[in-house]
Amino acid sequence: MNQYTVLRVIAKIMIPVILLYGLYIQFHGEYSPGGGFQAGIIFAAGFVIYSLIYGLEKVQQAVPPVAVHVLAAFGVFLFIAFGIAGMLMGGDFLQYRVFMEDNHAAETLGIIGIELGVGITVATVAIALFYAFAGRERD
Amino acid sequence: MAIAIVRIRNLFAVTMLTGIYSLLAASLFVLLDAPDVALTEAAVGAGIAIILMLGTLALTTSEEKVHKKPQNLLALVVVFITGAGLIYGTLDMPHFGDPEAPAHQHVSPRYTQESVDEIGIPNMVTSVLASYRALDTLGEAVVIFVAMVGVIMVIGGGVKRRWRDRGRVLPDGKRDKP
Structure with a gap:
C-alpha cells in the first residue's frame, strides 16, 4: 500500500501518537482504565499499521522476529520473577508488600512490574502472530 | 447481525x-x-x-464453499434440549443489578471498599487484576505466550527459512545431496 501518499503521511504522524498512547495506557493504568493487556495491543497496533503501509520487510528490519519471540518469553519471565522475588524476600508467591516498608509503595511497585511483564508479552505476541500470518506466502 | x-x-x-x-x-x-x-x-x-x-x-x-449435506435431525434435537436446559438454568439467576446476588456478597465488598486503603491505587480493576488475583493474570500471560508458541509451531514464525533441502538419509548414513 506504499503508493498512497495520504496514507504514508498520516501514518507517519499517527504512529508515534499510537505508541505514546499505548505507553500512557500502560503506565497510567492505576489511575484510569487500562493496563498491560490493552496497552500491549495498542502498542502492537502501531507496528501492524506501519507494516501494512510500508511493508513487512521494513518493520522486520526494525523489529526482527527473533527479538519479538525472545521478548514475549521475557515478559512472562518478568512476571514470574516478580512473583519469586516476593518469595525470596520472605513472603508468598506474588506477594508484593515485602518489597518495601511502605505497603502502598510496595504494592504499586509490584503492580507496575507485573503489568510491564503482561504488556511486553501481549505486545510482542500480537506482533509475532501478525508476522506469522503476514510472513507466509500463499501456496 | x-x-x-x-x-x-x-x-x-x-x-x-x-x-x-x-x-x-x-x-x-x-x-x-x-x-x-x-x-x-x-x-x-x-x-x-x-x-x-x-x-x-x-x-x-x-x-x-457451500456443502450440501443431509440435515441431521438428531443434532437439532440435542441443540434444542441443551438450549432449553440453559434457559431453565437462567431462571434461578438473580435479577440484573440485584445487591443480594452472590457475586456481590462474597469478596467484592472488600475489593470495592478497602482496596484503595490496602493497595493505595484508585483504579480497583487494576488492583484486583494485578494484586488480589495476580495468579490468574499470570495464567493469562502464560496462555497468551503458549498461543504464540502454538501458532509458530503450526504455521511458522514469519522468519525467512535459510536452510535448504539436504536430501534423504541413505542407508549408509550419508545424504543423497550435500
Whole structure:
C-alpha cells in the first residue's frame, strides 16, 4: 500500500501518537482504565499499521522476529520473577508488600512490574502472530 | 447481525461484520460502566483479531464453499434440549443489578471498599487484576505466550527459512545431496 501518499503521511504522524498512547495506557493504568493487556495491543497496533503501509520487510528490519519471540518469553519471565522475588524476600508467591516498608509503595511497585511483564508479552505476541500470518506466502 | 454473520458466504463481509459487532459490544460495556473491558474489546475484538482474520483470508480464500449435506435431525434435537436446559438454568439467576446476588456478597465488598486503603491505587480493576488475583493474570500471560508458541509451531514464525533441502538419509548414513 506504499503508493498512497495520504496514507504514508498520516501514518507517519499517527504512529508515534499510537505508541505514546499505548505507553500512557500502560503506565497510567492505576489511575484510569487500562493496563498491560490493552496497552500491549495498542502498542502492537502501531507496528501492524506501519507494516501494512510500508511493508513487512521494513518493520522486520526494525523489529526482527527473533527479538519479538525472545521478548514475549521475557515478559512472562518478568512476571514470574516478580512473583519469586516476593518469595525470596520472605513472603508468598506474588506477594508484593515485602518489597518495601511502605505497603502502598510496595504494592504499586509490584503492580507496575507485573503489568510491564503482561504488556511486553501481549505486545510482542500480537506482533509475532501478525508476522506469522503476514510472513507466509500463499501456496 | 449475528444471523447475517452466519448466513453470508463472503468471508470478507463476515470479517467486517464481526469487527462492527465487537465495536458495538465495546460501546455496550461503556454503557455498563466497564471502561477497562470496553478498551480491551475495542482493541482486541475490533482491531487485532480482524487484522489476523484478514491475514488468514489473504492466505486462503474469501469465499466460503457451500456443502450440501443431509440435515441431521438428531443434532437439532440435542441443540434444542441443551438450549432449553440453559434457559431453565437462567431462571434461578438473580435479577440484573440485584445487591443480594452472590457475586456481590462474597469478596467484592472488600475489593470495592478497602482496596484503595490496602493497595493505595484508585483504579480497583487494576488492583484486583494485578494484586488480589495476580495468579490468574499470570495464567493469562502464560496462555497468551503458549498461543504464540502454538501458532509458530503450526504455521511458522514469519522468519525467512535459510536452510535448504539436504536430501534423504541413505542407508549408509550419508545424504543423497550435500
